[in-house]
Amino acid sequence: NSPFKSAVVLADSYSSEASELAEIEWDNLGFGVIPTDYMYMMKCTQDGSFSGGELQRFGNIELSPSAGVLNYGQGLFEGLKAYRKEDDTILLFRPEENALRMKQGAERMCMPSPTVEQFVEAVKETVLANKRWVPPPGKGSLYIRPLLMGSGAVLGLAPAPEYTFLIYVSPVGNYFKEGVAPINLIVEDKLHRATPGGTGGVKTIGNYAAVLKAQSAAKANGYSDVLYLDCVHKKYLEEVSSCNIFVVKGNVISTPAIKGTILPGITRKSIIDVARSQGFQVEERLVEVEELLDADEVFCTGTAVVVSPVGSITYKGKRVSYGLDGFGAVSQQLYSQLTRLQMGLTEDKMNWTVEL
């Protein structure tokens, strides 16, 4: 009596629909919502375990106005991608890492979470049911957005009595409007993304709402995004609104250590391993903002942004430019290694990809 039986039946009954390519303009995909065919829903009530997950037609969901997520922000999200290979098989990248990160976040946010197996199985079902939305090779990827939210009604502040796990997907291309051209960042030293003991280290929805003010101001002033500093000393790099940051100097690549205020990115972790395997020395440590001044290269990593070269950083009114009009040598090497692996263009010696 598999909880996924109904989902499998539904996916099977639409397999012919799922096998063709959707009729959209595949060139120049950006990073926006393109509605697809199905989403996945699974609920958890008082007993604390999720069951009865199923695919449903993609569409709006019903929520009580008193839902915990709407009133008190009890919610988490994840992001991962699926790529289509030339032979039409689909590759997922490290989905169990997202499942584990959701579990850790759920613990911090007082929520039950799906098991790793339930999470990965649900991702697979959702991608297969929406297979026609996975872009052709070289045109982009299918972005997978799992959500976990307190959907039960509360009024007094308390964990919600019911939780919903939902996955929807959207075909995407480049995250930044710059495409793969270098992005221009501004360092923010007044507004902070995270505080010690807070929730900066988990992927809770509120972390992302909290950066919108600084991000909007930066965009209005022509910057691509904001680089945040630690809120105690106001001198150590933390992360960019939607991605982690790396600083290159010679053969040494440094990135802020994970210490509760920085999101433990799966792309971050993968790039560290790829860089070490290529002979770079990678240091996870406190990285001072001043180090940006004499860096050879700076780049960002994230599921959505992949690896994005940084062209300039502005701090206290001064602009440091890295003199790039594309990737720097190091970011290019790491980007190629990672994406060739994610797209199935090179042997996966790390055993990171999952084929569907």
Ligand code: COI
């Ligand atoms: C991702 O990279 O998948 C994220 O979750 C960041 C989001 C702001 C797009």
